[in-house]
Each structure stands twice: as C-alpha cells, then as structure tokens.
Amino acid sequence: MKKENESKTVFVTICGRPNAGKSTLLNKIMGRKVSIVSPKAQTTRVRVTGVLTKNDCQYVFLDTPGLHKAKSGLGQAMMQSVSEGIENADITLFVVEAGDRVLAAEKSIVRMLRANKMRAFLVINKTDTVKPPQVLETIAQFSPLYNFEEVIPVSSLTGDGIDVLLSELEKRAEPSFFYYDSTFVSDMPDAKYVCEVIREKMLYNLGLEIPHTVALLADSFEQNETLVKCSVTIYCTRESHKGIIIGKGGAMLKKISMQARLELEEHFGKKVFVECFVKVKNDWQNNSSMLTQLGL
Ligand SMILES: Nc1nc2c(ncn2[C@@H]2O[C@H](COP(=O)(O)OP(=O)(O)OP(=O)(O)O)[C@@H](O)[C@H]2O)c(=O)[nH]1
Ligand SMILES: [Mg+2]
Structure with missing residues (x-):
C-alpha cells in the first residue's frame, strides 16, 4: 500500500x-x-x-x-x-x-x-x-x-x-493512499462475470426483446488450477421466450454457451465448463429480492 x-x-x-x-x-x-x-x-x-x-x-x-x-x-x-x-x-x-x-x-x-x-x-x-x-x-x-x-x-x-x-x-x-491494491482490476466476482458474458452472447444472438427481459444468476461456481465449473440459471418472463432461448433441439442455448465458454477460457486462462438452465419467472424485474440478488 x-x-x-x-x-x-x-x-x-x-x-x-x-x-x-x-x-x-x-x-x-x-x-x-x-x-x-x-x-x-x-x-x-x-x-x-x-x-x-x-x-x-x-x-x-x-x-x-x-x-x-x-x-x-x-x-x-x-x-x-x-x-x-x-x-x-x-x-x-x-x-x-x-x-x-x-x-x-x-x-x-x-x-x-x-x-x-x-x-x-x-x-x-x-x-x-x-x-x-x-x-x-x-x-x-x-x-x-x-x-x-x-x-x-x-x-x-x-x-x-x-x-x-x-x-x-x-x-x-x-x-491519497491507494484504495485498492495496485494489481486490482475489477470488483466483479468471477461467477457474476460468467453470467455477464453469457448475457452478452444472448444480446448478440437473440432479438431485441428477450435479452432485456432475462436475468442470470450463478447457482454454483468452482475452480481449481485447470478448470472453472459454473452452473447458471437464465430467468426469462415467458414460456415462449424459454423456447426461443433454448432453440430447436437446444441449438440456440448451445451456441450461446459455446461462445461464452470460448471467451471465458481466454479470460480465466483455463478450461471452462458452463451449464445453463432456463426458467420462467414472471415479472422478475419488479421482484425486489431478485433485484438484490442481481446486485441492484
Ligand atoms: N465505431 C465505434 N464503435 C464503438 C465505439 N465505442 C463503442 N462502440 C460500439 O457501440 C456499441 C455500444 O457500446 P457499449 O460500450 O456497449 O455502449 P454503452 O454506452 O456501455 O451501452 P449501455 O451499457 O447499453 O448503456 C457497441 O457495438 C460498441 O462496439 C467507438 O469508439 N467506435
Ligand atoms: Mg454499457
């Protein structure tokens, strides 16, 4: 310091x-x-x-x-x-x-x-x-x-x-003294960063409406020297959105997860395994406990 x-x-x-x-x-x-x-x-x-x-x-x-x-x-x-x-x-x-x-x-x-x-x-x-x-x-x-x-x-x-x-x-x-260690870069926890990168891939791959009505929360995050393992739930607001996010035979979700995984492997410098689940949660945007969990 x-x-x-x-x-x-x-x-x-x-x-x-x-x-x-x-x-x-x-x-x-x-x-x-x-x-x-x-x-x-x-x-x-x-x-x-x-x-x-x-x-x-x-x-x-x-x-x-x-x-x-x-x-x-x-x-x-x-x-x-x-x-x-x-x-x-x-x-x-x-x-x-x-x-x-x-x-x-x-x-x-x-x-x-x-x-x-x-x-x-x-x-x-x-x-x-x-x-x-x-x-x-x-x-x-x-x-x-x-x-x-x-x-x-x-x-x-x-x-x-x-x-x-x-x-x-x-x-x-x-x-002033330094508030952060000189090697400190960002305050975002790794699990949150994984969710954010997946949400970014959703913004790129899905139409206008859906990405704005999804929320992602990590259910688990583990890492060791060679591997990051993360399980994420994608909350959306409608059953029809769930179908679009998953895609035919799971193709859309696979594409989003794969793009996120490639970028996250680069970020963490190790293998990344991400598992995504999609759930419907009506009106989560007005649910205060959900907003708190999202950091808002
Ligand atoms: N050509 C060009 N594109 C840019 C530049 N800065 C940002 N962009 C593009 O503008 C778009 C929006 O960039 P973001 O950084 O997400 O914008 P933002 O202001 O953070 O947006 P919100 O988070 O939605 O408020 C992306 O497609 C960027 O690639 C720039 O200097 N030049
Ligand atoms: Mg921005």
Whole structure:
C-alpha cells in the first residue's frame, strides 16, 4: 500500500445515453474487458468498477447503465445507480456519440450534475465513425449544456484520445493512499462475470426483446488450477421466450454457451465448463429480492 504523500487517486464515473460506448471506453482504458458490450441499448445493468493503477496514480472508474426512462423496478434501480455513481465521483465523464443530438437522457444527466455541482468532462466518443467537422458540430451541440472542465474527443475502438483523457484525469487526482491494491482490476466476482458474458452472447444472438427481459444468476461456481465449473440459471418472463432461448433441439442455448465458454477460457486462462438452465419467472424485474440478488 502506497503512502498518502506519494500517491494520488481520482474517482471517475462514466455516464451517458445507452449505447454511447461507455463500457467500450472503460475496457479500452483498462486494456482488457471488465464490462460487457453490445450494439443493443441497456447492456450494462449494474455499476462496474475498473481500477487502473499507473505509477503513482490510481484511477477508479465506475461504468454505469445508460440513462433511460425507467419502466420497471429494474429500470428504476439502474437509474438510481447512475445518480449514486455521479454523486460519488470526483469527475463525471459525460459520454456522447459523435454525430448525436441532445435528447431527454442528456438533459437528465445535466440535472444530476447540477444538483450535486459535480465536475464533469464532455467525452465525444466514436470519432472514428464521423468526419472531423461532425466532431466539432457535436461539441457545439453538447458543450453549452454544462460547465464542462474539458471536452475530449475519443475513439474507444481505436484508442484515439484516451491518453489525453487519462492525463487530464490525472491532473484532478488528489493525494491519497491507494484504495485498492495496485494489481486490482475489477470488483466483479468471477461467477457474476460468467453470467455477464453469457448475457452478452444472448444480446448478440437473440432479438431485441428477450435479452432485456432475462436475468442470470450463478447457482454454483468452482475452480481449481485447470478448470472453472459454473452452473447458471437464465430467468426469462415467458414460456415462449424459454423456447426461443433454448432453440430447436437446444441449438440456440448451445451456441450461446459455446461462445461464452470460448471467451471465458481466454479470460480465466483455463478450461471452462458452463451449464445453463432456463426458467420462467414472471415479472422478475419488479421482484425486489431478485433485484438484490442481481446486485441492484
Ligand atoms: N465505431 C465505434 N464503435 C464503438 C465505439 N465505442 C463503442 N462502440 C460500439 O457501440 C456499441 C455500444 O457500446 P457499449 O460500450 O456497449 O455502449 P454503452 O454506452 O456501455 O451501452 P449501455 O451499457 O447499453 O448503456 C457497441 O457495438 C460498441 O462496439 C467507438 O469508439 N467506435
Ligand atoms: Mg454499457
């Protein structure tokens, strides 16, 4: 543990509209995957911490769910986690997609920032997808919304601008002891990470509705030097969804599990055996004990 006079820390919350690329940004900063990513909105459901220690600076990042109008207990808990994340940050990264226009989600974030007089950077993401004049247009759209301390264009795909972002954040770090060991990366338990990777594969393989109405919980998780064994229950809300998730002769579930297994073997550096069961649990999104079990 470093002494206070030689180390510094900055707490950074990443927020923005669904699909702005917040989790991709965190993964790029970390140089590894800590938070799942997909082209579908509302991929991230719970806050994910990523801790990066570079020399004498510890950056503690919090990835949050995309801001949207909550329609269920799940949505409300997700939105609550965004405002708590903002309240606890030294700096909030307000992530927008290059080429986007201001919508209700951005206005809500601005209200949260104002309410707490939070310091914030405007981060224009996905600069690889537009021409430079469009980046300027996006800055012109969003920068009047708040008194941003910095406006930083980045591409979370190519890594462009990430070094500038980190150096501006480092300038805001305060002298303190390290809150986490310098090798610490993420607070997500392994069993939860397995569920998240499976959910990510569901987001890629199933249509729009089903992945948003599933919840995954690990029933068991064991590992030794060479093998990870995990049993997971996928809760869905309708019998018809269960059939689609399992697929003809189990083909869909097999495909999802196989894709997850390959990625998890890379992640853990050992063989992975995942067993998935699908169960119907009506209206779990409004079941408080289920939400607690999911970490919300
Ligand atoms: N081309 C390009 N694509 C990006 C970039 N950043 C993210 N994406 C893509 O944008 C999509 C959404 O990325 P996520 O990181 O899941 O977005 P998010 O903001 O975390 O979304 P939620 O968790 O749903 O709020 C994915 O398909 C990413 O691959 C970028 O800089 N360039
Ligand atoms: Mg996300």
